[in-house]
Amino acid sequence: MHQPHFLNAKLTDGSLADLTVSDGRFSAITPAANNSDSPPTGAIDLAGQLVLPAFVEGHIHLDTSFYGDAWRPHMPCTNGFDVRERVAFQMQNLEQAAPMEERAKNQLELCVGNGSLAMRSHVMVDAAVGLKHVETILAVREKYREAIDIQLVAFPQSGILSSPGTAELLDEALKLGCGLIGGLDPASFDRDVKGHLDVVFGLAEKRGVGVDIHLHDGGMLGLFEIEEIAARTAALGMQGKVAISHAYALGHISADALARAGEMLAASGVAVMTNAPGNDPFPPVAALRKAGVTVFGGSDNIRDSWWPYGDGDMLNRANMIGYRSGFYEDWELEAAYDVVSRAGAKALGLEGYGIAVGAKADFVALKAEHAPEAVVAVPKQRAVYRRGRLVGRDGRMAG
Ligand SMILES: [Zn+2]
Secondary structure (H helix, E strand, O other), X not given: OOOOEEEEEEOOOOOEEEEEEEOOEEEEEEEOOOOOOOOOOOOEEOOOOEEEEOEEEXXXXXXXXXXXXXXXXXXXXXXXXXXXXXXXXXHHHHHOOOOHHHHHHHHHHHHHHHOEEEEEEEEEOEOOOEOHHHHHHHHHHHHOOOOOEEEEEXXXXXXXXXXXXXXXXXXXXHHHOOOEEEEEOOOOOOOOHHHHHHHHHHHHHHHOOEEEEEEOOOHHHHHHHXXXXXXXXXXXXXXXXXXXXEOHHHHOOOHHHHHHHHHHHHHHOEEEEEOOOOOOOOOOHHHHHHOOOOEEEOOEOOOOOOOOOOOOOHHHHHHHHHHHHOOOOHHHHHHHHXXXXXXXXXXXXXXXXXXXXXXXXXXEEEOOOOHHHHHHHOOOOEEEEEOOEEEEEOOEEOO
């Protein structure tokens, strides 16, 4: 049996440890034996590098990125950010893009190489593309199953009620293998909050799947939708299985309203995903965490029709989230790291996450004193291990 040993791993508490892996899980974590003169055969000496659990990419779009394809100049909206117009740009761009399978693989390998070994990808379903994207990404997921765990969200990119036939297609996508049902701005896109959420939560209940809704709607309108989502989650007993992605409204409202929303989200077990977007107010990470809300991170768009940024590095994302949140103290930097690791694992419901005996040996080794320094320095040199085997190095997939 292959039983990898890793020597001199620095844990987040600063101690040095030797790690033993059996059947892909940590079977022993012991104080470093300092036996560098006569290491066990085949042992890997991490030489004091910090070992962090593999990062969690909580929100990405594997079907729509142009990463590795030709550069596509960003097209601005005519009159401020408009989801409908952006979707139209996306449709135009996708017609000229490299095959989806190739683009998805480019993006996946980038993520694995940077240390994400679990991800949630939204995949477009609408009346125009039907189930084509879902079928392609399901096949890509199968090819990469040894490298990364991927959850797929059936995502109504063109709305549900606005795109007749989409509700049935979403149901088909869940039958094909998507593990979650998505949604998109029930108010501003479909102009029918109840109708939109009836379909989303109806399908979630019917198929026993989780929910992850894109919500860009701001201010009191967005807050109303957040309250509706939380109420339905609680009523259906779906605590821990529902997430709201973006939830910009939480960044627009007063401290009092935020406190009430945080309390409701925590009580109903609805998680919030943020990517710390460039020019939008976004959910206040520290206040929500303090209220007990699971706040997790994602790259969202990587070089696609929505924006040109994104590098598939969740440590860099933690840096952006910390920077935009005004995090300076160690405990705050630690929180930024948590958003892309433990909180992500909790939001995605991952089993066996962490550096602990019995946990899956999915980890990243890099040069940093501790997690706060890793968030600030974002060391690009790193080794990525999946079930104790090397799968990535310095931003590239290995093997
Ligand atoms: Zn998204």
